[in-house]
Amino acid sequence: MTDKQKAMAYWKENLKYLTILLVIWFLSSYGAGILFKxxxxxxxxxxxKLGFWFAQQGSIYVFVILIFVYVRLMNKLDEKYGFDE
Structure with a gap:
């Protein structure tokens, strides 16, 4: 695999992770706090009430958890493609 192919595969997988995590964040903030309240x-x-809790605090907790999940996923991705330090 060339460096360019490696970089493209890395970026494609990164975008997949970002999309999944943003969808989870959207569902927990907008979905749980507004649509399904x-x-x-x-x-x-x-x-x-759980709808109120998600609108006020739950989506913030989910966001912070998603930050840690993203860091962990990116560290694994960096190791997989040899971009780690």
């Missing part, structure tokens, strides 16, 4: 509000979490 009525259904989620039937469930209580810590004394609050």
């Amino acid at each position: 009525d259904a989620l509000n039937k469930i209580q979490f810590g004394g609050f």
Whole structure:
């Protein structure tokens, strides 16, 4: 595999990871906090309705977790394609 092919494969896999993580973030913030809030509000979490909790705090927690997941995925991807330090 040439360096250019390696870089293209790396970037393609990186975009796949980004797309998946952004979809998860979208579903947890916009989906759970706005679109599905009525259904989620039937469930209580810590004394609050789940739709309200996702709109106020849950999406932030999911975002922070996704940052750590992305770092881990990128470290593995760097090792796979030999771009690690």
